[in-house]
Amino acid sequence: MAVPLLDMKxxxxxxxxxxxxxxxxxxxxGWFILGPEVKELEKQVAKMCNVSTxxxxxxxxxxxxxxxxxxxxxxxxxxxxxxxxxxxxxxxxSRLGARPVFVDIEEDTYNIDPAKIDDAITLKTKAIMPVHxxxxxxxxxxxxxxxxxxxxxxxxxxxxxxxxxYKNKQAGSMGDFGCFSFYPTKNLGAAGDGGMVVTSNFxxxxxxxxxxxHGWKKKYFPEIIGYNSRLDSIQAAILLVKLAxxxxxxxxxxxxxxxxxxxxxxxxxxxxxxxxxxxxIYNQYTIAVDNRDELLATLKEKNIGHDIYYPAPxxxxxxxxxxxYKEGDFPISEKAAESVVSIPxxxxxxxxxxxxxxxxxxxxxx
Numbered sequence: 001m002a003v004p005l006l007d008m009k010x011x012x013x014x015x016x017x018x019x020x021x022x023x024x025x026x027x028x029x030g031w032f033i034l035g036p037e038v039k040e041l042e043k044q045v046a047k048m049c050n051v052s053t054x055x056x057x058x059x060x061x062x063x064x065x066x067x068x069x070x071x072x073x074x075x076x077x078x079x080x081x082x083x084x085x086x087x088x089x090x091x092x093x094s095r096l097g098a099r100p101v102f103v104d105i106e107e108d109t110y111n112i113d114p115a116k117i118d119d120a121i122t123l124k125t126k127a128i129m130p131v132h133x134x135x136x137x138x139x140x141x142x143x144x145x146x147x148x149x150x151x152x153x154x155x156x157x158x159x160x161x162x163x164x165x166y167k168n169k170q171a172g173s174m175g176d177f178g179c180f181s182f183y184p185t186k187n188l189g190a191a192g193d194g195g196m197v198v199t200s201n202f203x204x205x206x207x208x209x210x211x212x213x214h215g216w217k218k219k220y221f222p223e224i225i226g227y228n229s230r231l232d233s234i235q236a237a238i239l240l241v242k243l244a245x246x247x248x249x250x251x252x253x254x255x256x257x258x259x260x261x262x263x264x265x266x267x268x269x270x271x272x273x274x275x276x277x278x279x280x281i282y283n284q285y286t287i288a289v290d291n292r293d294e295l296l297a298t299l300k301e302k303n304i305g306h307d308i309y310y311p312a313p314x315x316x317x318x319x320x321x322x323x324x325y326k327e328g329d330f331p332i333s334e335k336a337a338e339s340v341v342s343i344p345x346x347x348x349x350x351x352x353x354x355x356x357x358x359x360x361x362x363x364x365x366x
Contacts, residue, residue, distance in 0.1 A: 005305025060181020
């Protein structure tokens with residue numbers, strides 16, 4: 001039986017009438033950019049995160065980019081990021097002319113290791129970017145403490161973590177900026193690109209509002225050099241419908257994760273570790289195995305959806321060869337990149353399909 005890694009049409013089919021109605025309303029009123037749906041989405045996400053302001057932007061990558069820009073990051077500065085993440089976490093730093101400084105990750109969570117951050121701080125460090133990878137928040141208390149001690153901005157890359165919690169505090173609420181992605185594959189996904197920054201800092205919010213609209217407060221009179229990074233009203237309308245189901249969908253992902261955990265217990269398969277401080281939303285269910293090539297071949301043969309998030313740590317990428325990191329500098333990130341595999345976890349995954357996935361994985365990694 002073929003099992004897709006993700007099937008977004010199934011989700012759409014369950015709420016089709018509501019989605020279609022919401023989209024039609026936007027088409028009827030004709031306010032396609034930053035319309036009333038965008039304002040309502042900003043309000044609801046900010047409220048969920050327990051922060052004062054949400055600023056919707058064109059993508060999760062832009063959410064990171066504009067946040068760093070608002071924090072004053074520029075040429076000659078350094079930003080601390082984990083060595084293992086989606087490329088945007090590092091790419092936005094480089095795009096601003098700054099230098100990403102890589103830090104190794106925790107072996108069990110794949111998130112940045114707070115114990116290794118201090119050694120990476122220099123006089124040029126301007127910000128720390130913890131990434132809440134796969135839906136579990138990084139260990140934020142020590143990260144926030146380090147940031148405050150050194151007067152560094154903290155930009156939470158919560159692209160994969162909307163709805164996750166750290167000691168009952170929402171993802172995106174603990175740093176100066178919380179950055180979300182609404183890419184279609186996310187737990188709260190649009191029908192295209194989209195993102196949002198949340199913050200309780202009034203000055204940052206004011207600057208973000210200018211940055212997303214060419215740098216102006218008054219139309220056609222930019223005060224700073226900004227971007228064109230605005231969320232479409234149609235995407236916001238879709239997201240508003242889906243937001244009402246986010247908790248339910250998260251709980252289904254958690255149920256699927258619990259079944260995987262039970263099925264793989266006692267085997268050589270390394271399953272996700274959920275810290276006692278964490279409410280994990282499972283944007284991905286990522287396992288680690290020693291025989292990954294064999295597992296990948298079996299999954300492909302059986303048409304079981306899978307992917308590798310991520311096949312290379314940042315320091316191994318060609319575009320960062322000038323940073324002069326060397327093999328072995330980040331051993332845990334290197335090991336993760338060589339052993340992780342993500343398997344289906346989406347809410348609409350059926351019991352029969354999950355059994356098929358479990359059987360395929362255990363057949364080569366028991």
